[in-house]
Amino acid sequence: MYFLTPWVKKLLIANIAVFMLSQSMPVVQYYGALIPVAVLSRPWTPITYMFLHAGFGHIFFNMLGLFVFGPRIEQRIGGPDFLKLYFLGGLGGAALSFVFTPTAPVVGASAATYGICTAFAMYWPRERLYIYGIFPIEAWLAIALAITWSIWSGITNPGSGIADWAHLGGIGFAFAFMRWREWRRGAPKREFQKQTMPQSMSAMTDTAAIQRWAAINTALLHELNRQEVEHLLRKARADGVRGLTPAERAFLDRMATQH
Numbered sequence: 001m002y003f004l005t006p007w008v009k010k011l012l013i014a015n016i017a018v019f020m021l022s023q024s025m026p027v028v029q030y031y032g033a034l035i036p037v038a039v040l041s042r043p044w045t046p047i048t049y050m051f052l053h054a055g056f057g058h059i060f061f062n063m064l065g066l067f068v069f070g071p072r073i074e075q076r077i078g079g080p081d082f083l084k085l086y087f088l089g090g091l092g093g094a095a096l097s098f099v100f101t102p103t104a105p106v107v108g109a110s111a112a113t114y115g116i117c118t119a120f121a122m123y124w125p126r127e128r129l130y131i132y133g134i135f136p137i138e139a140w141l142a143i144a145l146a147i148t149w150s151i152w153s154g155i156t157n158p159g160s161g162i163a164d165w166a167h168l169g170g171i172g173f174a175f176a177f178m179r180w181r182e183w184r185r186g187a188p189k190r191e192f193q194k195q196t197m198p199q200s201m202s203a204m205t206d207t208a209a210i211q212r213w214a215a216i217n218t219a220l221l222h223e224l225n226r227q228e229v230e231h232l233l234r235k236a237r238a239d240g241v242r243g244l245t246p247a248e249r250a251f252l253d254r255m256a257t258q259h
């Protein structure tokens with residue numbers, strides 16, 4: 001069972017509302033779609049195009065991706081950074097569309113959703129996804145295949161009507177943002193401090209940290225986050241806090257603060 005985090009819920013509502021509006025008022029689609037070469041005369045379109053869709057199937061699969069992967073990412077990195085990730089993915093799609101398909105109209109949240117999926121694969125690369133609910137594939141491989149397919153399709157079939165370069169822009173900008181975010185949060189410094197921390201101090205920190213993390217009320221968590229907390233607690237108890245990466249410790253700290 002999935003539960004919706006605040007910004008995932010708001011983005012789902014916004015996308016569905018704009019889709020319904022555009023179906024009854026085609027002028028919304030006309031003025032909101034992104035045509036890269038016309039961006040100077042329509043500067044709002046790199047944002048508005050993310051909320052417009054070409055049909056029911058288009059919005060269904062984009063919103064399904066946001067619904068499935070978005071809550072876990074928002075809980076992991078927090079609402080403000082989640083919004084940055086989402087919109088940077090969409091802007092990345094607009095940027096690559098300008099470079100490779102400057103005259104083709106672009107609509108859809110695909111680039112933004114691909115950005116969310118990229119972040120998911122970076123945090124949980126070995127998580128199994130099930131294509132059509134049947135065929136298992138690990139998250140890192142799903143993104144690798146999406147990149148390969150988008151490049152191949154973008155080069156060999158540029159008139160397909162699929163925004164392959166926008167997808168790649170969403171993936172690329174999301175990857176860059178997540179790497180920058182990790183650097184900004186001081187991961188290299190924390191790693192150095194972890195390696196140079198005296199053993200006695202580390203042991204004291206281990207005990208306090210594990211007690212704090214063990215107090216997390218996992219019943220309130222998303223199912224995937226609950227599994228992640230339980231897995232990391234087992235890892236911390238077996239290997240000590242030093243056995244966790246900075247990102248894993250930050251995740252447990254966030255869960256402890258929220259719950």
